[in-house]
Amino acid sequence: MPPTPPLPARADVVIVGGGIVGCSVAYHLTAAGITDVLLLEQHELTAGSTWHAAGLVPQLRATRNLTELARYSGDLYERLEEETGQATGFVRCGSLGVAQTPERLEELHRGASMARGLGVEVEAVSAREIADHWPLLHTDDLEGGVYLPRDARTNPVDTTMALARGARQRGARIVEECAATHLAFEGGQLCGVDTEHGRVLSERVVLCAGLWTPHLFPGRRLHVPLHAAEHYYLLTEGLDGLTQDLPVLRDPDSHAYYRYEVGDKLLVGFFEPEAKPWASDGPPEGFRFGKLRPDWQHLEPQLEAMVQRIPELADTGIELLFNGPESFTPDDNALVGEVPETPGLFVAAGFNSIGIQSAGGVGKVIAEWIRDGASPLDLWEIDIARAQTFQSNRSYLFERTTETLGLLYAMHWPHRQKETARGVRRSPVYEQTRRAGAQFGELAGWERPEWYGEPDELRYDWSRPGWFEAEAAEHRATREAVGLFDQSSFSKHLVEGPDSERFLQWVCAANLAVDVGRVVYTQWLNERGGIEADLTVTRLAGDGFLVVGYATAGRRDRAWLERSLAGVPGGPLRVHVTDVTPSYGVLGVMGPHSRELLSRVSPDDLGSECFPFGTSQEIELGSAIVRASRITYVGELGWELYITSDLCAHVWETLVAAGQDFGLRPAGYRALSSLRLEKGYREWGHDIGPDDTPWQSGLGFAVDWQKESFQGRDALLRAREQPRDRRLVTLQLQEEAPRAHHDEPVYLEDRCVGRVTSGAWGHSVGSSLAMAWVDVDELPTVKALREAPFEVEIALRRYPAHARLRPLWDPKHERIRA
DSSP states (O other): OOOOOOOOSBOSEEEEOOSHHHHHHHHHHHHTTOOOEEEEOSSSTTTTTGGGOOOEEOSOOSSHHHHHHHHHHHHHHHHHHHHHSOOOOOBOOOEEEEESSHHHHHHHHHHHHHHHHTTOOOEEEOHHHHHHHOTTOOOTTOOEEEEETTOEEOOHHHHHHHHHHHHHHTTOEEEOSOOEEEEEEETTEEEEEEETTEEEEOSOEEEOOGGGGGGSSTTSOOOOOOEEEEEEEEEEOOOTTOOTTOOEEEEGGGTEEEEEETTTEEEEEEOOSSOOEEOTTOSOTTOOSOOOOOOTTTTHHHHHHHHHHSGGGGGSOEEEEEEEEEEEOTTSOOEEEEOTTSTTEEEEEOOTTOHHHHHHHHHHHHHHHHHHSSOSSOOTTTBGGGSOGGGGOHHHHHHHHHHHHHHTSSOOOTTOOOOSSOOSBOOTTHHHHHHTTEEEEEETTEEEEEEESOGGGOOOOSSSOTTHHHHHHHHHHHHHSEEEEEOTTSEEEEEESTTHHHHHHHHBSSOOOOOTTBEEEEEEEOTTSOEEEEEEEEEEETTEEEEEEOGGGHHHHHHHHHHHGGGSTTSOOOOEEEEOGGGEEEEEEESTTHHHHHHHHOOSOOSTTTSOTTBEEEEEETTEEEEEEOOOSSSSSEEEEEEETTTHHHHHHHHHHHHGGGTEEEEOHHHHHHHHHHHTOOOBTTTBOTTOOHHHHTOGGGSOTTOSOOTTHHHHHHHHHSOOSEEEEEEEEOTTOOOOOSOOEEEETTEEEEEEEEEEEETTTTEEEEEEEEEOTTOOSHHHHHHOOEEEEETTEEEEEEEESSOSSOTTOTTTTO
16 A cells, blocks of 8 residues: 655645545536645545446436536536546436336326426337337336436446546645544634644535545534445346447336446346445444445345346346445435535535436535535535434434435325434424324424324325315315414524624615514525525514524524624624524414404404504413414414413413314414415525525515615615516416426426426415416516416426416405404
8 A cells, every 4th residue: 555645734625535526526626726625535536435336327306406416417427538538438328217107107207397398308208118228128017207318327436537637637636545533623613624644724624425424523523414324236147138328227116227237237226115224333444345245135025026127137147236335314315515503614425326426516516615605506405504413313314214215216206204213303282283183294303284184194196195185174274264383393593682683684685673573574695696594583672583484494594694793894793693493382373263363362452553464572372471473474364473382282272272163273284385375475495595586586575675785785786777587476277287396397388488496286276386487588577477378397298377476365465464
C-alpha cells in the first residue's frame, strides 16, 4: 500500500467519501471554479457501495426536479469519456417497465404522462409489444407497460474514475487511505476536518460517505437518518438471444429488475418486500469492497417469480448471488444539502440504491449550492432539513429499513403510509382521536388523523380510495356544521427579545409592526424572491411572537431564523428563538357553527366586533385557558386553539361533549386537503417553494410593498416590474375526470404549458381539482386565462380543465369573516 501523501494545511472544500457521489461533487466544484478541493477516502475510490452497484441510469423519477437531476446524470455520463479519456461503459439501452395489474399499469401511465410533459421520450406498450422488446419474456400475465428508449446503463467504477480524473484535471486533490476522524470547530463554527494524518482547515465540508456517514465521527452524533440493508442481485450464466442493447427490464410487481451483463448474461436485482437491515452501529473496521453472506431462503419467493417471468432461467445456472449493503432512509428519499444546525457542513448520502442515477445531478447541485450560498432549485423532497432529529435513532431506523427497501418497487399509491416504526410522535389528543375512530397517517413522525372510520376503509386507489365517503362526510360537516381537526403537528417557535419586531420585519415579507393579538400571514423569501417558508406570525406581546409553520419544516424554519439573525442590517440583535412544538397542542374548530359551539363552552365574546378575523386572544374554555386565533386553512369561520399539552385532552373532550348539538364531527387531513383546494389555499413544499415568488403565486396581497427593507425585497420588486410569465391557478376538471395528484402535465392546444402541484376531489363543487403552475405568456388577461381550453393529462389521457384565479368556494371570503 503506497504511503499517504502529505495533506494540505487548508482547502476551500473538503469532501469525505470517494464513491461516485463524492467524486461527482469534486468534479462539479472544479467545473464551477472552485479548484482548491480535497477529497478524502478512507480506503480506495469506489470501495463502499459504488463498486457493486448495478449501474442503472434511468431518466424518470417521482417528481419534476428529481427527474431533471436524473436526466442531467445521464447526459453527463454520456460525454465523460470524450472529456476525460476514461472509458465509462455508458450505453443508451433503454428501459421497459411492465405491469401485472391494471392499477400498476395506471401508475406506469401516470409516470409516462409526467415524462412526456418534461420532454422525456416514452411510449406506452402492449403485452405483445413488450415481447418484441424482450423475446425471452413470459407476457401472458402482463397488462402492458412503458418503454423509455433513452434510459441507460453505465459501469459504476469506470464512471467514478472518469469523474475523479475530470476533477484532478482541474486541480482537485484526491487522497486515498486517509480517514476523516473528527469535525473541527472554532468558536462554535466549523473550521475543518481532523484526519489520521492531521487537520485540514476548511469552512466547507461535504459528507459523501454513504452508509458510513452517520458513523464518521465518534462522539459526535450526526442526524443523518440512514441505515444499511442487505441488497441482492444475481448473475446468470450465458443465455442465447441476449444483445448489448437489451433494455433494462423492471417488473415491480415481482420486485425485480433485469439487465444485460457482459458475456450474454443477465444481472437480476431484487427489492424484496421485507428487507434485512445490517450494521446498526456502522460497517465493521476495515470493511472495504465488502460482501455479505447471501441468504438463499430469504430470496426464495423472488427467485420463483424470476423463473416465471423468464422461463429459460429454470435451466440456466446461477454464476453468482451477490449480497452487498446499501443505505436506505425513512422515506426512501436521499439526504442532500446543508445541515441546518451547522453552517458549512453539507451531506449527500442515503440514495436508496439509486446513487449512480443520482450522483451526477446531486454533485452539480451541491457544487452550485456551495458556490452561490443557496440551492439552485427547490429540492425539498431530498433536503436533509426535512429529516427529523429523532429519526437518527438506531432502533427506529432498523425497524423502518425492513420496509423501505421493498417500498421502492411497491405500488406508489397517493397517501400510502409506512407500516413500520409507527407511533413515535403523538399529539396530546392522540388517544382521544384514536377512540373516535381516527385512521392515522404519519408525517415527520407525527401520528395524524387522516380520516375517521374503520380500518377496512384503508383501500388505496388513484381516484376513489376506500376512505372517500368518510372524507366526504368530514368535508361536508366542516362546510355545513363544524369540524374538529387535530393540527398539533404544526411547527411552533417563539421569537422573543427587545429586537424581535425589528428582526421579524427583516425576515418576513409582510408588516410585523402590528398590535398585540394580531395574526399575520406571511412568507420568508430568499435572495431570488422565492418562498422559503409560508406561515403565520402572531404578536403575543411587545417583545414576543409565535411563529407557526408546516410540520415537516420545523428544523428548517429554526435554522432559517437563526441564520437570518446575522444578516439583519444594523448589527447584532437581542433575539432568542425557542422551539415550542411539543409544548402545545393545536385544535382547529372550523365551520359555520364554530362560534356557537365555542360560545357554549367559553364565557368570552367571540363575535366579530370583539374578535375579528386575523386576531388572537387568550380565552377560557371549559376549565382551561387557551390561545384562540381566528384564522382558517379550510375557508370557513373558525379558530385554531393553541393549548398547553397538559390541558389539550380536556379541551378536546369539552368540545366533543358540547358539539353534539351543533353537528360536530372530528375531521382528518384528507378532508382538510379537499377543503383547502376548494378555497385555493397554497401548500408550501407542494404548490409553492423556493423557486416561486409571492408575485407569481398569487400571494402579493401578503407582501408589504411599502416596507423599506426585508429579505428578498429587491428581487421581488424586480419581478413585479415584469409581466408574469407563469401563474399558480386552480384547475377544475370535467366531472368524470380522475383525480390528479402532482406533476401531471397541463396542455394548451397540444403544447405543454404547466404542471399540477397538488390535487383532491372537491366534495362541495363536485369535481376533481388541481393546483397548477401554467405559462401565461400568450394569455395576457385574466379573461383569456379563464377561457383558455386547458387539458390535464392523467395516465396518458387528457381531460378538459378550466382555470380559476379566484376561489371556487366563497370567492368573496364572506364565510370566514362572518
